[in-house]
Amino acid sequence: MKFVDDLNIRGKILVPTISLAAIALTVAGVLAWALNETSSRYRDVISGPVLAAKISSDYAGQLSELGRVINLALLQGDADLQKLGHDLEELKAARKESREQLERLFPDKPEVRGLKASGTQINEAQDALLVKARGEGKVVSVPEPAPQPVVRRGAARKREPRAEAVPEAARARAAVAVSVPEPVKRPSEVARFWAESGRPALAKQRATLNALSDELDATASAATQKLNERTRLTMILLVGISLALILMVVVFAILTINSSVVAPITLLTSKTVLLSRGDDNFELPEVDRKDEFGALARALEVFKNNADKIRAMSVAEAVTKEIGGVITAAANKDFSSEVDLRNKEGFLKEIGGAVNNLLYICRGAFKDFSDKATQTAISVDEAGTAVAQISDGARLQTTQLMQVSTALSESSKAIKIVTSNASSAREKAEAAAQAVDQGQLAVAQLEPIVEAISQNSRKINQITQVIAQIANRTHILSLNAAIEAARAGEHGKGFVVVAQEVGKLAESSAQNAKQITDIVEQASSDAQQGKVATSTVSQSMKAIAQGTLETTERVRTIAVAMDEQQATISEIEGSVGHLRTIAHSNSSAAEEITATMVQLSKLSNDTRQRLLAFKTE
Amino acid sequence: MSARASADAATALTDVQRLAGVARDRIGLKPDLSTPKIEALLRAIPADERPARCRELIASEPDASRWRDFIEALLVHETYFFRHPVQLRLLADVVLPRLLQDRLDAGSRELRIWCAGCASGEEVYTLALLVQTALAASARTWSVTILGTDLSAGSLALARAGSYALVAGLNSFRDVPAFARHHFAAIFTTAATTWSAGPELRRWTRFAHHNLATDPPPLRDVDLVVCRNTLIYFDDAHSRSALTSLEAALRPSGALLLGPAETVSESSGLRMVCTEQTVLWMKDASP
Numbered sequence: 027m028k029f030v031d032d033l034n035i036r037g038k039i040l041v042p043t044i045s046l047a048a049i050a051l052t053v054a055g056v057l058a059w060a061l062n063e064t065s066s067r068y069r070d071v072i073s074g075p076v077l078a079a080k081i082s083s084d085y086a087g088q089l090s091e092l093g094r095v096i097n098l099a100l101l102q103g104d105a106d107l108q109k110l111g112h113d114l115e116e117l118k119a120a121r122k123e124s125r126e127q128l129e130r131l132f133p134d135k136p137e138v139r140g141l142k143a144s145g146t147q148i149n150e151a152q153d154a155l156l157v158k159a160r161g162e163g164k165v166v167s168v169p170e171p172a173p174q175p176v177v178r179r180g181a182a183r184k185r186e187p188r189a190e191a192v193p194e195a196a197r198a199r200a201a202v203a204v205s206v207p208e209p210v211k212r213p214s215e216v217a218r219f220w221a222e223s224g225r226p227a228l229a230k231q232r233a234t235l236n237a238l239s240d241e242l243d244a245t246a247s248a249a250t251q252k253l254n255e256r257t258r259l260t261m262i263l264l265v266g267i268s269l270a271l272i273l274m275v276v277v278f279a280i281l282t283i284n285s286s287v288v289a290p291i292t293l294l295t296s297k298t299v300l301l302s303r304g305d306d307n308f309e310l311p312e313v314d315r316k317d318e319f320g321a322l323a324r325a326l327e328v329f330k331n332n333a334d335k336i337r338a339m340s341v342a343e344a345v346t347k348e349i350g351g352v353i354t355a356a357a358n359k360d361f362s363s364e365v366d367l368r369n370k371e372g373f374l375k376e377i378g379g380a381v382n383n384l385l386y387i388c389r390g391a392f393k394d395f396s397d398k399a400t401q402t403a404i405s406v407d408e409a410g411t412a413v414a415q416i417s418d419g420a421r422l423q424t425t426q427l428m429q430v431s432t433a434l435s436e437s438s439k440a441i442k443i444v445t446s447n448a449s450s451a452r453e454k455a456e457a458a459a460q461a462v463d464q465g466q467l468a469v470a471q472l473e474p475i476v477e478a479i480s481q482n483s484r485k486i487n488q489i490t491q492v493i494a495q496i497a498n499r500t501h502i503l504s505l506n507a508a509i510e511a512a513r514a515g516e517h518g519k520g521f522v523v524v525a526q527e528v529g530k531l532a533e534s535s536a537q538n539a540k541q542i543t544d545i546v547e548q549a550s551s552d553a554q555q556g557k558v559a560t561s562t563v564s565q566s567m568k569a570i571a572q573g574t575l576e577t578t579e580r581v582r583t584i585a586v587a588m589d590e591q592q593a594t595i596s597e598i599e600g601s602v603g604h605l606r607t608i609a610h611s612n613s614s615a616a617e618e619i620t621a622t623m624v625q626l627s628k629l630s631n632d633t634r635q636r637l638l639a640f641k642t643e
Numbered sequence: 644m645s646a647r648a649s650a651d652a653a654t655a656l657t658d659v660q661r662l663a664g665v666a667r668d669r670i671g672l673k674p675d676l677s678t679p680k681i682e683a684l685l686r687a688i689p690a691d692e693r694p695a696r697c698r699e700l701i702a703s704e705p706d707a708s709r710w711r712d713f714i715e716a717l718l719v720h721e722t723y724f725f726r727h728p729v730q731l732r733l734l735a736d737v738v739l740p741r742l743l744q745d746r747l748d749a750g751s752r753e754l755r756i757w758c759a760g761c762a763s764g765e766e767v768y769t770l771a772l773l774v775q776t777a778l779a780a781s782a783r784t785w786s787v788t789i790l791g792t793d794l795s796a797g798s799l800a801l802a803r804a805g806s807y808a809l810v811a812g813l814n815s816f817r818d819v820p821a822f823a824r825h826h827f828a829a830i831f832t833t834a835a836t837t838w839s840a841g842p843e844l845r846r847w848t849r850f851a852h853h854n855l856a857t858d859p860p861p862l863r864d865v866d867l868v869v870c871r872n873t874l875i876y877f878d879d880a881h882s883r884s885a886l887t888s889l890e891a892a893l894r895p896s897g898a899l900l901l902g903p904a905e906t907v908s909e910s911s912g913l914r915m916v917c918t919e920q921t922v923l924w925m926k927d928a929s930p
Binding site for chain 1: 673675676679680683687719720721810811812813814872874875876902903904905906
């Protein structure tokens with residue numbers, strides 16, 4: 027079996043297949059040869075008896091023909107016999123030839139040797155018959171049953187058609203002959219002769235031939251039987267041997283394939299399965315084989331030698347899946363899961379550690395981003411608020427600067443007014459000082475005037491008393507006049523009015539006088555007071571004159587200061603104008619910054635929202 | 644007395660809110676931003692006139708002079724030459740040459756730029772100066788249109804005048820980067836206090852009144868749309884509709900510049916082009 031093991035799988039399958047084909051071809055060849063052999067032997071065995079049977083049959087036919095011809099001639103008459111001479115000679119030659127053939131075929135058979143003697147007897151009878159027929163010239167028929175044709179199934183088949191036709195015709199004629207009425211003619215001598223010498227010989231020979239033919243048929247049949255037996259035996263033998271061979275080859279092939287293909291495959295498969303699980307606890311003797319299994323085993327041996335790596339790989343697959351799950355979770359924004367490092371070792375632990383570290387960093391970073399974004403959002407928001415306040419402040423500043431500017435402008439105007447007022451005040455103060463001086467003089471002049479007024483007042487008092495008395499009298503007069511006018515009646519009516527008016531006038535004059543008295547008295551007392559006051563005023567005037575001098579000096583100083591002030595204020599006004607422009611542009615810039623901050627805050631909040639989508643805890 | 648005062652305050656507050664709501668509906672202003680300004684404006688008039696003033700403003704037509712004055716006070720006209728220079732640098736170095744090449748490839752020599760919310764026009768002239776530099780000698784063969792639009796009539800008048808003074812404080816020249824200072828040599832190196840746009844710049848630039856919050860785009864097939872620090876004043880809804888309008892104006896592969904705090908919606912057909920310090924957007928090439 028060693029060489030079988032060394033064959034490759036193709037060889038293992040080809041060897042039984044080719045063996046089967048070879049056996050089939052051999053069996054076919056042997057079968058063909060055996061059949062051919064049987065056929066030729068059959069020919070050898072059968073041809074002799076068959077030929078002999080044929081000759082025997084022909085021979086018998088010739089004898090029948092002879093009998094029939096002679097019988098016919100005897101029945102027909104003498105003349106015909108002579109005509110038959112030629113035909114009978116021909117039959118004689120044919121008989122001779124048949125007999126010689128038989129003698130050649132069966133030189134030792136006594137029956138065949140006997141044929142010559144009886145043949146000679148027939149020939150002599152025949153010749154004698156012809157001679158007698160010529161002598162009498164007449165042939166008298168002898169009633170005789172028609173000769174029975176030699177009909178044997180086995181032999182008849184081998185006969186020539188012509189030879190068979192003869193007894194058929196003879197039979198027909200015999201039938202006719204039978205139906206012919208018994209001849210009235212007396213049997214001639216010829217017929218008698220034939221009946222005595224010819225017919226027995228003919229019958230004897232025919233019997234011999236029939237016996238021979240039967241014997242030959244039996245021989246041929248026996249030979250055929252024997253050959254058939256042999257052929258069947260040969261075939262059974264051949265089929266049996268070939269079946270046995272095929273069975274052997276098939277069994278061998280099955281055993282071979284089973285032991286050297288299926289078994290190693292099964293074994294190697296189970297070992298490969300073991301190995302795929304990382305189990306290298308098995309022997310691998312197949313490596314010494316020279317077929318494919320050797321190669322497979324040697325390849326497997328490489329894996330076996332790397333079994334720890336395979337084990338590691340199968341572990342690695344599970345761990346890689348676990349790590350992949352963690353990474354997938356991270357890709358799905360879940361950074362909270364981690365690789366469990368406790369059940370891992372080697373580089374996988376390192377990878378897991380690295381992934382965990384990455385996740386840790388990512389968590390930290392995202393948390394940081396998120397916190398920063400939150401802080402940014404808050405700080406931007408605060409900054410926005412602050413800038414908005416600044417913006418408000420700037421706006422307020424602008425407004426206030428405008429107000430300041432307006433106020434300054436107003437102040438400037440006011441200062442101008444004050445300045446001009448101050449100069450006019452100075453002028454007025456100077457004028458006042460002069461007026462005071464003049465006043466002092468006037469006051470000095472006033473004192474005698476007041477005295478004079480006082481004295482005049484008394485005189486006026488006296489005058490007013492006189493006027494009052496006049497008024498009183500006038501009043502009385504007017505009353506009298508009114509009485510008189512009433513007396514005068516219709517004509518005094520006008521005068522009544524005059525009197526009344528005079529009365530009124532007197533009354534008012536009295537009142538006026540009274541008032542004048544009061545006034546004058548008042549004026550007198552005033553003049554007295556004025557006298558006192560004038561002296562006071564005179565003293566005050568002196569003080570005012572002194573003060574006015576000082577005031578004038580001060581107003582002059584104020585006017586100078588105001589001039590300077592105004593110059594300063596116009597400068598300030600210019601600066602405030604600039605400030606206003608600056609404040610306005612500041613305000614614009616601040617507002618733009620506010621809007622930007624608000625927008626940034628929104629963006630930052632958006633970013634924060636997106637970062638919050640990452641789960642880090 | 645105190646009850647009545649707080650009732651007045653409540654009414655006033657409601658009026659301010661309503662007014663801010665009308666401003667939002669008409670010009671897209673964020674109420675958060677407009678409310679303090681409206682309150683400040685109202686503080687300047689006597690308290691008993693405030694409700695009536697609010698009602699007048701709410702009832703006034705959008706083109707009434709009272710309303711125009713009101714929104715003029717609400718608007719912020721913050722702008723200066725070469726603002727956000729990093730973004731402009733990206734525009735000048737990368738985007739503008741590409742936009743010009745697109746046009747040349749299509750067999751056209753027409754460049755269209757729309758500056759939405761241009762305020763007093765500094766940005767429009769800035770863009771014109773960039774285009775002038777980019778086209779250099781071939782400027783004469785090109786048909787350049789730079790349309791500046793704004794809601795403020797006062798700002799548009801300043802923009803059309805095209806003359807800017809070196810005033811104190813945050814002026815138009817406050818932050819001109821080194822690469823652009825040569826355009827304003829007179830300001831920076833001589834005693835000149837005013838810069839005026841040259842004839843080519845004036846030929847290229849146009850200014851028009853446009854309400855970005857509600858009006859359809861004033862220009863189509865635009866190569867470059869610049870709308871910086873305008874959308875920050877808009878509420879979300881108007882910001883979105885304004886962005887739609889800006890995008891609609893752009894030709895395929897056109898560029899959009901926004902302010903640093905502004906961004907497009909994720910559903911738009913605009914792709915972000917990002918460098919380390921700045922971003923801009925390009926419209927998709929397919930029409």
